[in-house]
Amino acid sequence: MSRISLILAALLAALAVSARAEPSAQITREVAVRFDDLDLSKTADAQLLLKRLHAAASQACGGRPFAQNMNPALAALLEEYRKCRNGAVAGAVASLRSPAVDRLFAMEAGAGSRLAER
Numbered sequence: 001m002s003r004i005s006l007i008l009a010a011l012l013a014a015l016a017v018s019a020r021a022e023p024s025a026q027i028t029r030e031v032a033v034r035f036d037d038l039d040l041s042k043t044a045d046a047q048l049l050l051k052r053l054h055a056a057a058s059q060a061c062g063g064r065p066f067a068q069n070m071n072p073a074l075a076a077l078l079e080e081y082r083k084c085r086n087g088a089v090a091g092a093v094a095s096l097r098s099p100a101v102d103r104l105f106a107m108e109a110g111a112g113s114r115l116a117e118r
Contacts, residue, residue: 031056057084
């Protein structure tokens with residue numbers, strides 16, 4: 001069975017810890033992502049695997065923080081979540097050594113950096 005495990009150094013800092021500017025606690029979580037049903041030489045299957053990796057990373061990183069009113073502490077927590085999720089997906093993609101997945105991930109990363117510039 002083909003699987004990859006996302007091993008995440010999830011920086012999950014409690015709001016109180018962030019507010020005091022103390023170092024974040026590092027928690028490692030592992031989420032298995034199956035891909036034995038996929039042919040990674042096919043673009044559609046590589047895209048599906050990336051979706052699975054993003055979902056697993058989000059789960060392992062504690063889920064996206066949400067609030068109607070953004071405050072500095074919540075903004076910092078959201079940024080930690082994004083770093084965790086993006087790092088986890090990047091690490092998983094690198095370990096796959098799949099040219100199709102690498103290419104799609106690079107396209108995603110390029111689109112994300114162009115949006116961030118706006």
